[in-house]
Amino acid sequence: MKDQQHQPRDLDGNPVTPGLPMAMLAEVTHRCPLACPYCSNPVELTRAAQELTADDWGRVFRQAADLGVLQVHVSGGEPGARRDLAQIVAHARDAGLYVNLITSGIGITRDRLEELDRAGVDHVQLSLQGIRPDMADRISGHPGSWDKKMGFADWVRDIGFPLTINAVVHRQNLERLPDMIDLAERLGARRIEVATVQFHGWADLNRRALMPTRDQAAMARQVVNDARIRLRGRMVIDYVPADHHAVYPKACMGGWGSTGLNVAPDGTVLPCHAAQSITWMRFENVRDRDLDDIWLNSDSFNAFRGTAWMPEPCQGCDRKTVDFGGCRCQAMALAGDARATDPVCSRSPFHADVVARAEADAQADPADFIYRRMKKGD
């Protein structure tokens, strides 16, 4: 019999049943040489002095594996900004995890990539900000980024890592999507992830510069569908569409606290990478509590588990176990209420406003980028 105190409950006190996590995003640093205006890191970035040590990460990885995690996505910031990255990777492999390295390709030399190979990186995902030097360097805010990325991709191929290209698309580069897919194929990628910018955090500050038009979203869908047929058996295309133009929201994280968790550079454990935008929510830290305790018993992970917490129109909706009410962070950002139906859903009372605002932003003169940078000095 479980002690009544230990029955996990959602934010309304309804009992919930935690499952087991499959995947963990390990954001080992927020430091990054790039300054992409849609960065998924929070606007308040963590400084180097607050980062977990490699040994801390080793402990977290062992706890994660014991909890059921099979794969770790080692990301950032730019993970290569950590000089002890190979040690972190080795700890993850020692814990039995499959290691995906998610990198900009900037700041990792060939020697270091070979060191990461020996440490046990299983798979490399390389981000692409655009096609050709001018666009890639402007969007990333880093002159020379394109040439460095192409050199990095050569080393990945020489060493033999499986490669995924991660192309983030938006208003200013969507027309070049066919070229991005061609480039990924030329680079020998097994997969390309075409991900439309998600408008949280930094991207929300840059809505007018980045919001795709409805026509662009439709074109992208067609390009992806055609390429999937053409490249069947040669390259996989995963596609995250522009959800401001969708009928139903995306099933964010496959459901809050259901299969994934994110550990931030300072050890804060989050149900998703943007969860800190829910400003009233308190998050636990692996410095204070073990990961399984956080996963099973923390208020943050239990808050939106199950379906009992959902208000209408989600509660009576037959899709509530398909998309889980959509994205909690988007509900917070667009409806001012993290419990609300994701406002990109056509059944949300906010939907018409959200679409109107997205269309207006997409048609407005594109604003200059507000680049993602750490504040100086503090």
Add this chain to the structure above:
Amino acid sequence: MNAQPAPPRPAALIEPDDIPYLPRGVRLADDRVRGIRVLQAPERAMQLDAIGDAILSELDGRRSMAGIVHDLAARYNAPDDQIAGDVRDFLTGLIERRMVFVKDRS
């Protein structure tokens, strides 16, 4: 919305003489927490049933699909052509996902 007819079975991406193998970055593993077998691949872990595990455990980069089918048929006391279609469809699905490669014919 129009009612769509059932899609035809997708064309096979592997012939009997082809040699399938698990490429770098794809491996069979035990999921000790859930007590299942999984195929670990880039950004995806796929649960395997006993049949899937048996097929993938045969991939040694030397034998052709026909040879693998023959060996499985002998082990499970079944005629070759009864399992040939299952093996081909299973491997085709994984080739589509780039989790199984086929050696260059040369």
